[in-house]
Amino acid sequence: MMVLDYLNLAAEATPDKTAIICGEQRLSYKQLDQLSEKISIGLKNLGVVPGEKIAIYMDKSLLAVISIYAILKTECCYVPISPDSPWSRVTGILNNCVIQHLLIDDQLNHETQTLFHNAKVNTVSARQLLETINTTRQSVLTRPGANGTDPAAILHTSGSTGVPKGAVITQKNLAVFVSWAISAFDLDADDRLLSHAPLQFDLSFFDLFAAVAASATVVLATPADTVNASRMAQLVNDTGVTIWQSVPSALTLQVVSNSTYKQPEIMPNVRCVLFAGERMPRQTVLNIPTLFPNADFYNIYGCTETNNTFMYQLPADVSKAPDPLPLGKVLPHIQHRIVDEYGVNVSPGTKGHLLVAGETMMIGYIGLDEAGISIYNNSNCINGFYQTNDIVSVENDGNVYFHGRLDNVIKSNGYRINLMEIEDQLWQSGKFVEVAVLCEADDLIGNRIIAVLRPESEHTCSVLDLKIYCAQTLPKYAIPHSFYFSSTVLPKSSTGKIDKHQVAQLWQSAVGY
Amino acid sequence: MNTQQRISQYIAKEFLQDEGSVSEIPEDLNLLDAGIVDSLGLLRIVAFLEEEMQVVIEPEDMIPENLKSIHAITHLISPQSAEVS
Numbered sequence: 001m002m003v004l005d006y007l008n009l010a011a012e013a014t015p016d017k018t019a020i021i022c023g024e025q026r027l028s029y030k031q032l033d034q035l036s037e038k039i040s041i042g043l044k045n046l047g048v049v050p051g052e053k054i055a056i057y058m059d060k061s062l063l064a065v066i067s068i069y070a071i072l073k074t075e076c077c078y079v080p081i082s083p084d085s086p087w088s089r090v091t092g093i094l095n096n097c098v099i100q101h102l103l104i105d106d107q108l109n110h111e112t113q114t115l116f117h118n119a120k121v122n123t124v125s126a127r128q129l130l131e132t133i134n135t136t137r138q139s140v141l142t143r144p145g146a147n148g149t150d151p152a153a154i155l156h157t158s159g160s161t162g163v164p165k166g167a168v169i170t171q172k173n174l175a176v177f178v179s180w181a182i183s184a185f186d187l188d189a190d191d192r193l194l195s196h197a198p199l200q201f202d203l204s205f206f207d208l209f210a211a212v213a214a215s216a217t218v219v220l221a222t223p224a225d226t227v228n229a230s231r232m233a234q235l236v237n238d239t240g241v242t243i244w245q246s247v248p249s250a251l252t253l254q255v256v257s258n259s260t261y262k263q264p265e266i267m268p269n270v271r272c273v274l275f276a277g278e279r280m281p282r283q284t285v286l287n288i289p290t291l292f293p294n295a296d297f298y299n300i301y302g303c304t305e306t307n308n309t310f311m312y313q314l315p316a317d318v319s320k321a322p323d324p325l326p327l328g329k330v331l332p333h334i335q336h337r338i339v340d341e342y343g344v345n346v347s348p349g350t351k352g353h354l355l356v357a358g359e360t361m362m363i364g365y366i367g368l369d370e371a372g373i374s375i376y377n378n379s380n381c382i383n384g385f386y387q388t389n390d391i392v393s394v395e396n397d398g399n400v401y402f403h404g405r406l407d408n409v410i411k412s413n414g415y416r417i418n419l420m421e422i423e424d425q426l427w428q429s430g431k432f433v434e435v436a437v438l439c440e441a442d443d444l445i446g447n448r449i450i451a452v453l454r455p456e457s458e459h460t461c462s463v464l465d466l467k468i469y470c471a472q473t474l475p476k477y478a479i480p481h482s483f484y485f486s487s488t489v490l491p492k493s494s495t496g497k498i499d500k501h502q503v504a505q506l507w508q509s510a511v512g513y
Numbered sequence: 514m515n516t517q518q519r520i521s522q523y524i525a526k527e528f529l530q531d532e533g534s535v536s537e538i539p540e541d542l543n544l545l546d547a548g549i550v551d552s553l554g555l556l557r558i559v560a561f562l563e564e565e566m567q568v569v570i571e572p573e574d575m576i577p578e579n580l581k582s583i584h585a586i587t588h589l590i591s592p593q594s595a596e597v598s
Contacts, residue, residue, distance in 0.1 A: 040577055049515055191526075223577075224576060224577065224578075225576055226552070227518060227552040227555065227576070228552075228555075228572070228575050228576055229572075230573065230575065231570035231572075231573070249553075252553070253552055253553060253556070256553060256556055257556055260556050260559060291542075332568075413551070445551075445553065462531070463529040463530065463531040464525075464529055464531070464537050464549075466537060467529070467547050467548055467549050468542075468547050470548060471546060471547045471548045474548075476545075476546070476548050479548030482530055483530075511530075
């Protein structure tokens with residue numbers, strides 16, 4: 001069963017059941033099916049052909065979810081782009097995927113409209129399609145011979161050269177993931193799943209597709225909800241959310257907010273709390289049972305390229321959980337290896353490089369060959385195994401533990417960030433003769449990003465100007481938290497490269513650790 | 514120092530680690546869009562306002578719209594700060 005088959009089943013079996021809640025709005029399965037059908041017909045009328053990659057440039061909303069299903073019904077692949085993204089990232093994605101059609105809500109401001117026009121992208125208002133298309137055809141099951149290898153979604157991660165990398169997720173990838181999610185958490189039609197993550201985040205597959213597969217209801221949290229812990233708790237309680245999935249920092253926000261307001265916002269209906277994306281702070285681990293007195297807690301590990309691969313269920317007494325939490329045990333549909341630098345499996349207790357494979361793994365990154373034809377590049381895979389660049393070990397308790405990275409990629413607030421990408425942008429400002437971006441562990445957000453810079457002589461720098469400069473060229477989550485200006489040459493290693501370790505010490509002594 | 518200056522000074526010190534930039538922060542600069550303040554940062558601002566400026570921020574007022582700029586924050590607390598000053 002592919003994702004669309006689940007929608008058809010739910011629309012036939014329980015047409016009046018609420019599929020999506022967003023603010024005051026409710027959408028039934030029948031409406032979701034019919035409205036997505038209208039947009040799909042509209043797309044076909046515009047000349048969209050099966051296999052095309054269609055971008056969605058909208059904040060999370062009912063219309064955005066309807067649009068995702070419409071794109072899948074058109075046998076196309078959806079490419080979510082956050083309207084928050086700096087323009088350089090938007091164009092990177094548009095070029096990468098050869099986007100011809102981009103679905104927007106209603107109208108864009110003149111400036112953005114012009115930018116898309118100059119990029120030769122047709123912007124299509126999903127709202128207008130809904131208003132102008134009158135016919136809906138009867139739903140049909142996925143066409144015979146529907147291919148599991150057809151791309152369904154492309155999600156973009158931070159790339160090593162500043163160009164975002166688009167992981168191509170297939171119909172089969174989603175189908176396998178959805179059936180795992182249903183059995184792992186016993187999802188059924190009575191469940192209400194919170195959709196906390198933005199649509200361009202792989203966490204959203206769980207809320208969007210597993211909910212429909214279980215004929216359950218998904219509750220969309222908008223950016224205005226997710227930034228305010230009180231509103232979140234109220235949303236969860238008012239709509240009867242039973243399954244919470246988010247990055248750890250969202251739970252940390254609830255915990256910290258409680259200590260600010262000194263009145264716990266208890267969410268008693270939630271039966272499962274899933275967190276994924278980065279290390280969970282101990283303080284949050286210890287405090288979440290107060291917020292969710294009736295829930296089980298799961299730490300989930302994975303990446304966009306593979307989706308979830310490991311899971312750890314916390315014991316009933318969360319204080320008995322190891323610190324830091326383990327990644328846990330491998331999921332049933334995933335194979336993994338932990339290898340040394342020669343590719344040989346290491347023994348338990350020894351650190352090694354984690355490789356994973358399985359049916360939820362992407363077919364590759366989207367790219368263009370020399371003739372400008374789309375190709376899938378899976379050079380990150382060796383013998384069918386994706387190289388996570390994570391250093392892990394398996395310990396006596398049978399769990400896999402995370403120890404660090406093999407590259408410059410860090411996690412902050414649940415986002416994967418390549419420090420090289422930030423260095424590139426700071427170089428391009430032309431103000432510095434030396435640039436080093438590093439991170440320091442942070443209890444609440446995982447990592448803080450620190451930029452240590454030596455300005456060109458004569459140049460005076462303001463942190464404010466740099467923040468604003470970075471905000472124009474980097475995604476918000478990649479803007480360094482702190483800047484330090486060094487008037488002296490940055491320390492070098494024996495090979496003449498900037499020594500990040502010594503730079504970190506320079507920064508620490510400067511801020512007085 | 515008036516209310517707006519105190520808020521500017523707090524943001525320059527806490528979020529930019531640069532008290533020299535107090536006078537430079539435009540009062541209508543969107544602090545969230547510029548990557549200066551995130552959602553946990555909003556909570557720190559609320560804690561500052563409540564502890565240092567003796568105002569009460571209701572949970573429902575804690576939305577980005579009310580806290581997104583120095584101007585917005587000043588406006589949010591102006592009915593209360595007028596009483597105490």
